[in-house]
Amino acid sequence: MPTRRLKRAGLAGLVTTATVLPLAGCGVLGIGGSNADLQIYSARHYDLEGAFGDFQEETGITVEFISGSDAELLQRIKAEGADGEADVFMTVDAGALWNAGQEGVLKPVESAALTEAVPTDLRDSGNQWFGLAMRARTTMYNPDKVKPTDFDATNTYAGLTDPKWKGRLCMRDSTSAYTQSLVASLIDLEGRDKALATVKGWVANEVDIKSNDVELLKAIDAGTCDVGITNHYYLAREQKKNPDFNVAPFWASQEGAGTHVNISGAGVVKTSDNAAQAQQLIEWLASKGQSAFVDGNHEYPVNESVKPEPVIAEFGEFKRMPVSAEAYGSQNAEAVKVLSEAGYK
Known part of the structure; x- marks a missing residue:
């Protein structure tokens, strides 16, 4: 045998x-x-x-x-x-x-x-x-309501704590591995205190929590959210199905550490x-x-x-944040604590 x-x-x-x-x-x-x-x-x-x-x-x-x-x-x-x-x-x-x-x-x-x-x-x-x-996790926005110049190009993730985004922001839930890895990367990049301040700022802006990235993008397209953070390929999927899908990517933190990958x-x-x-x-x-x-x-x-294949090639080139697998892994538990401490659901 x-x-x-x-x-x-x-x-x-x-x-x-x-x-x-x-x-x-x-x-x-x-x-x-x-x-x-x-x-x-x-x-x-x-x-x-x-x-x-x-x-x-x-x-x-x-x-x-x-x-x-x-x-x-x-x-x-x-x-x-x-x-x-x-x-x-x-x-x-x-x-x-x-x-x-x-x-x-x-x-x-x-x-x-x-x-x-x-x-x-x-x-x-x-x-x-x-x-x-x-997979790049970056800012998505409704072009009818947001201009690229509205974003903080140095630290786009922290920039979403600006009060001008209050009631306009959609993001993924705290149990999502995408959310946890993003926060873990911010802890590694900026330290726990700054990462906590960023998450608290999202919460203070009355972030609307969505259960998945597709739901989030559809909310931006429908105008119930103006801006959010998703993986890039979910947008590519929606645009391939519907070329009139009214959402555009903004590559986060291009004048700073780069987009989370x-x-x-x-x-x-x-x-x-x-x-x-x-x-x-x-x-x-x-x-x-x-x-x-x-x-x-x-x-x-x-x-x-x-x-890259043609659909995402249209998104343009971007600077990526260096990937720290050790940080994403070793800081995951701390990221979960930060999300909980900030009251992020």
Whole structure:
């Protein structure tokens, strides 16, 4: 019996918090079926078929996916231990990647291809994980009600504490990983006291809390909010569906630290039986398969030699805030405390 099947047989009754993600027209568990070469434990749940189908066609290496949240999948990998079948851990937050590295579940890999393709601040210094896609969390506004000159170009996030935005501001809820990582980055950048003052200022401006970024953008388009903060690709999705969608991006803090950016990335699981093929997949996603991986969700490529897809290219170039995965991970608990202390819901 192959090693993969032995592992599968020995895992009956273990952690089941993650769910299998079926792909249309493919095997029950994914592109390669239940005996695929690579098992990808993925918190990334959109546009999986295109890039991985291309990889399978080009290399003959089959893949399948186990889906869940970052925390669920990390817990599952730890619980499975040496008997685990995960080959790749893929997540949608730099802090979660850092945490996986700290928990010792990822295998350091030496790869000239990844060193060349992925900027230093978008990969682990110990080569345990690598960013594959960037998502910018920036200011969005209704052009009928707001001019770009209304924003503080030095510190746009703190600038939204200005009383002129009172009753005009929409943002995501405090439980959102997007909100927590943004606040964690502000703590790292400015210190806890200034970050707390910023969040308190948002609350003082009677911020209208939305449950997701799409709802937030639709509120701006409808004119019930004038300004908000969302990930850039949600706007790209709405504009692709409706070219008259009346929301525009303002790249935050371009005269200061730059726009907050988070990453989706992956690492090879330490207990993988197929580490070489897992590394090959990550290398492919960061290089030859980069466009296939990021374009369907309108994300920015980490590989600077790859151009953004046309919809987000129209947003223009921007200076990004350097990504500190350690800060996003280690300061997450403090960010949650700051949000609570400020009365942010």
